[in-house]
Amino acid sequence: MALAKLEQLSKSVVQGPSLATGAVPTKDWMETPVIFKEGNFAYPAKQEKVEYLDSQDGLSFPNARIWSPDEDDWKLPENWQETILKGLKERLDKFRSLKIFMDCCVRCGACADKCHFFLGTGDPKNMPVLRAELLRSVYRNDFTLAGKLFGKMAGGREMTVGVLKEWFMYSYQCTECRRCSVFCPYGIDTAEVTMMLRELLHLVGVGINWILEPASNSNRTGNHMGLQPHTFKDNVDFLAEDVESLTGVKINHTFNRKGAEVLFITPSADVFAEPGLYTAMGYLALFEQIGLDYTWSTYASEGGNFGLFTNNELMKKLNAKMYAEAKRLGVKYIIGGECGHMWRVIHQYMDTMNGPADFLEVPRSPITGTVFENAKSTKMIHISEFTADLIKHGKIKLDPSRNKHVKATYHDSCNPARAMGLLDEPRYILDHVVPDWVEMPENTIREQTFCCGSGTGLNTDEIMELRMRAGLPRANAVKHVIDKHDVNMLSCVCAIDRATLSSLMGYWNPGCDVCGVSELVGNALVMDNEKRAMGYDAEGNESELPDGLRTMV
């Protein structure tokens, strides 16, 4: 489906008949079935990808088949209902969060207008409370006394194909960003609910290709792009050459090197596509300048984890490569690149799932001597923590004027903000690498930050309008600082953001670019023996790297 024109969509968001604009549906939500049509669903997973994942040890992805959400018959297994209810029971027993979140909601509605999907689509079922009710209604019906006695009157409803389809629709219109959980008086986290919905759907073979294909790629080739080892290496080599031609400094990087002090893992998108490439160039330049003894890995060449968007087993299996590779190579600890959900997995899940990492050492910066006590068990630190520490100790020379072409603002990615508390490290870095940067309005940053609208594997083109709608609150806040402060760069610490915010800015705020914070670090970095290339700026004046690492020479 072609993406609506900006004018059209702008109108539709504000005036279109939706709950957000004041048009209250006349029918109760339980009586409103979902209708799938081209453009409102992500394509289902390809049969061979599901079969591949199902064939892997420890994973179960049954019912591989060719199907489409817009057809009536989803070709569900015969006992699908039993499978779902059994799966729900199992998960209630495994996750206290699920039980409590099912029981405690009072429908106060505080979460309703906190969701970017609701603000952008006005669809009542995108209010976090209602998204959770989609599952809660079934839970009530089958797992609570009140529901068993009073059924619908107690808010219960039977598990039907219609309900299943609704689950599919709305668990893939949630990016597990946790913004609603900040405002909920009981801390009910819709991310937990969405995760459970997606897990349950996978039990009967309902999943989307944009998640399962990258997940199977990650499993097989080590990264979600499906880059084979030599290609991955080629890409990084190419970036290293670029850095060299720009700065005149030769980059000495290695792959799969045993005995390196540090293993560096970043989302593979950083070595594959703009504008992430420039972030990766920033890493290469920084590590070269400080002489870090580190290695890339082609086997663990993906920081991101598409398993997080499917189920616990796959998340664990994909994540396990990080420690496995660290152990094989005999490194001391791991540094992770800029990525949102990757850091949710590392910060809140990795040690639990795949630890203890007793074969590693507590991370200690070889340059400053700082011991990262906050990561003493996981033994993995964030590049922003590492860089901020270097800056604090004056171990790198930075010239913010080298970023004078940049007027930046900073986007907090959902997971570092709300599932880690990484807010001020990137800001501290920004303070030192750009001449000036500004914050977006306070209700749209830090723990209240808005999602890019395409996280959790929704970064796929067939749902572009949905993505542009869901990203509107973020784009709108950026527009505010563009209008007020002439911002031209949206910086972030997330690889998905670098891809999705680029589309989002292209649509809502053309002219505003997107970059990783490490790109700005690379731009500002004064390197030993550098010989910076000349280039032309927008006005046609020749100067040294007028566009930083993006300069065309």
Add this chain to the structure above:
Amino acid sequence: MKYAFSFLAVLALVLIAWLGSMIPGMQYLFGVAIPYLAILIFLGGFVYKVVEWAKSPVPFSIPTTCGQGKSLDFIKQDKLDCPTKTSEVVARMFLEIVAFRSLFRNTKSELHEGPKITYESSRWLWIAALLFHYSFLVIIIRHMRLFLNPVPEWLRFLDFLDAGAMLQVGAPLLYASDLTILAGILFLFGRRLVSRNVRYISLANDYFPLFLIFAIVTTGMLMRYFLHTDIVVVKQLLVGLVTFSPVINAEIGSIFYIHVFLVSALLIYFPFSKLMHMGGIFMSPTRNMANDSRAKRHINPWNDPSIKPHSYAGYEDEFREFMVDAGIPVEKELPPKKDEE
């Protein structure tokens, strides 16, 4: 329709108690048996539910971080919103439970032409919620004077304060908490009707407890201010209840039985409903966990050690040739090439 059903349900409860208590001999049922049963179900149900929750583990450390985490020593940690120590978690939970801190953050978003989205602080729900819950608490506490003999001095004092005795409004003295709880209920109910989002999500389960509590408050107020009820007889019964020697010595008006029956209904309803948020808030993993999951390993009891990564050996076997060609170190060299013949 949903509120009509809930309204009728509460009305039915009132009628049952009203008519029932007028049947000779039934006073014992409404005044003694049902209250005992209700307390039992409430306590049993509450404990059961909490135990049920506790039986499920918390497999992962999933606090919602609402501020800067503890990292480098020059980065200031937000100890309340991103706690790492138990004492900090306790402080966060304390404010959550006694001051509804997350609700305090509430904002209202509005869509404007442009499009432009604006957000402004919206504290009405927070205020009404505080008003409602604290009024309820005060009312419950001051009811203790009907169960305790003698009445402790602090309770008398609370009663004195609540009744605004220094203001001398009405006779008998008007309790402030009666007014504030009514205001709270009316706001919470009105909100469910007026706010379109909340109206659309509201279930019968949301209206029922509101109506029920409204009816409890109203009958209580009727008893105190309008339909005179012999407080001495009532107290005799209630003290009897707590000392397990209940007696009904004289006629008590139906209004009392209605009040008690509605309270019993609330107690029975409680453990099976959303009202369990009272217990749940203490156990919500996004709020009651420390954000220290990289410093301290959180244990998942059902973690499955048999889930292994796709092995490096398998990976190298698949790509060894490419790796060797590209100069990437390998564990096992390629087999010597056979001459093609």
